[in-house]
Amino acid sequence: MAFDSDRIASDDAKYLWHPFTQMRDWHGEGAPVIVAAEGTTLIDADGNRYIDGVSSLWCNIHGHRHPYIDAAIKDQLDRVAHTTMLGLTHPLAVELAKRLVEIAPDGLARVFYSDSGSTSVEIALKIAFQYWQQKGGSASEKQRFITLEGAYHGDTLGSVSTSGIDLFHSLYKPLLFETIKARAGDGDHMERLLASHSEEVAAVIVEPLVQGAAGMLMHPPGYLARVRELCDLHGVLLICDEVATGFGRTGTMFACEQESVEPDLLCLAKGMSGGYLPLAATLSTEEIYEGFLGDYDEYRTFFHGHTYTGNPLACAAALASLDLFEEEGTLKNLAGKIDLLDGLLDPLSKHPNVAEVRRCGFMVGIELARDPEGGMPYPQEMRVGHRVSCEARERGVIIRPLGDVVILMPPLAIAESDLRRLVEVTVESIESVVEALPHEKEAFAIASAIGPRV
Numbered sequence: 001m002a003f004d005s006d007r008i009a010s011d012d013a014k015y016l017w018h019p020f021t022q023m024r025d026w027h028g029e030g031a032p033v034i035v036a037a038e039g040t041t042l043i044d045a046d047g048n049r050y051i052d053g054v055s056s057l058w059c060n061i062h063g064h065r066h067p068y069i070d071a072a073i074k075d076q077l078d079r080v081a082h083t084t085m086l087g088l089t090h091p092l093a094v095e096l097a098k099r100l101v102e103i104a105p106d107g108l109a110r111v112f113y114s115d116s117g118s119t120s121v122e123i124a125l126k127i128a129f130q131y132w133q134q135k136g137g138s139a140s141e142k143q144r145f146i147t148l149e150g151a152y153h154g155d156t157l158g159s160v161s162t163s164g165i166d167l168f169h170s171l172y173k174p175l176l177f178e179t180i181k182a183r184a185g186d187g188d189h190m191e192r193l194l195a196s197h198s199e200e201v202a203a204v205i206v207e208p209l210v211q212g213a214a215g216m217l218m219h220p221p222g223y224l225a226r227v228r229e230l231c232d233l234h235g236v237l238l239i240c241d242e243v244a245t246g247f248g249r250t251g252t253m254f255a256c257e258q259e260s261v262e263p264d265l266l267c268l269a270k271g272m273s274g275g276y277l278p279l280a281a282t283l284s285t286e287e288i289y290e291g292f293l294g295d296y297d298e299y300r301t302f303f304h305g306h307t308y309t310g311n312p313l314a315c316a317a318a319l320a321s322l323d324l325f326e327e328e329g330t331l332k333n334l335a336g337k338i339d340l341l342d343g344l345l346d347p348l349s350k351h352p353n354v355a356e357v358r359r360c361g362f363m364v365g366i367e368l369a370r371d372p373e374g375g376m377p378y379p380q381e382m383r384v385g386h387r388v389s390c391e392a393r394e395r396g397v398i399i400r401p402l403g404d405v406v407i408l409m410p411p412l413a414i415a416e417s418d419l420r421r422l423v424e425v426t427v428e429s430i431e432s433v434v435e436a437l438p439h440e441k442e443a444f445a446i447a448s449a450i451g452p453r454v
């Protein structure tokens with residue numbers, strides 16, 4: 001099929017409102033119109049090819065148009081595309097729940113489906129809250145959450161309340177509930193907070209090992225296990241948000257495994273369907289689940305459910321993705337690619353305009369800085385990270401930064417040659433942008449002339 005990319009772009013500018021996008025400048029950015037894909041390559045309406053360097057926003061695993069996943073979805077399409085989990089069930093939702101319980105950390109025994117990372121977090125928060133309410137007595141005082149500074153748990157109001165990224169979230173403050181903020185990665189601080197607040201705290205929520213949207217911030221080894229211990233000690237639930245880290249992203253199926261942590265509630269989404277269709281799950285322990293059983297007049301039901309919850313096509317994709325993890329040895333192959341990636345990134349960490357390269361598995365953040373030695377970031381308004389991604393696009397690579405942290409999150413199935421190319425292009429793009437930047441003093445003048453980032 002032929003696509004008229006100019007026409008699509010002008011209709012896009014006329015009718016669409018894009019996420020996390022300043023629409024005033026959007027049309028001028030000339031974003032590619034993606035019409036097809038092959039493996040880990042995206043193809044635009046003009047036939048240009050791009051390495052999918054951020055896994056189509058952190059979710060693709062085995063590549064696009066994988067014949068096995070495609071066939072599983074088509075097969076289900078010939079049966080039924082969607083029914084409901086309210087009052088009905090279907091075989092794939094059941095089988096997927098069973099498989100998830102089998103591979104998830106021990107103790108997690110029940111699967112509650114939804115359709116995005118944000119909803120999986122909302123559900124975990126509501127379950128944790130309701131669980132303590134229904135325990136009654138002094139447990140009903142447990143109504144608050146301990147959250148980490150710099151956390152990102154999604155864009156709905158509950159998940160925003162538990163997040164801590166000011167740029168996205170401070171405006172909405174009047175709409176949010178207050179949480180107790182822990183310094184990320186600081187076990188002693190968590191210990192003090194729990195010691196003084198445990199009676200009013202329902203749960204601690206963390207992104208295990210890596211805070212993704214904060215710019216790939218790594219927690220020190222042992223932090224997650226310590227938080228688990230402290231939660232146990234103080235009778236507080238632990239919610240692990242593995243929306244970004246789950247399904248192999250950190251090198252193991254789930255990040256929790258690396259510190260042998262068993263959360264009480266586990267949030268899964270992004271990679272769950274292999275990056276094909278919207279699907280999410282909140283896993284809980286049997287103990288929490290049992291807290292919701294009772295007579296009708298006790299009103300212990302979990303009154304929550306989304307229309308497309310447990311969608312059959314998405315479940316088919318998720319089951320096929322789990323099959324591929326086994327059949328293609330995805331995690332085993334990944335180990336070698338992580339070593340390769342380490343080697344490829346090594347020279348970048350010594351680059352004069354790179355403050356730090358942070359990596360956990362296939363999650364990479366390259367923090368750019370004007371003067372790394374002096375700890376000087378670029379003025380935000382210069383949008384250096386954004387410029388790097390524009391440069392990369394010209395060179396056939398799609399990446400998307402978080403501020404001035406260049407993010408690499410390739411599909412786990414990326415070929416070694418494409419992984420090399422991805423890092424090569426990233427380095428070239430950083431160098432090309434940095435060289436073209438005006439002299440330091442002028443840069444500041446330009447930045448203040450442009451004014452604050454909207």
Ligand SMILES: *Cc1c(COP(=O)(O)O)cnc(C)c1O
Pocket residue numbers: 115116117118119121152153154155207212213241242243244245269270
């Ligand atoms: C992306 C993300 C979410 C939100 O998921 P959506 O599907 O975009 O709603 C929640 N938590 C973490 C850790 C994420 O990375």
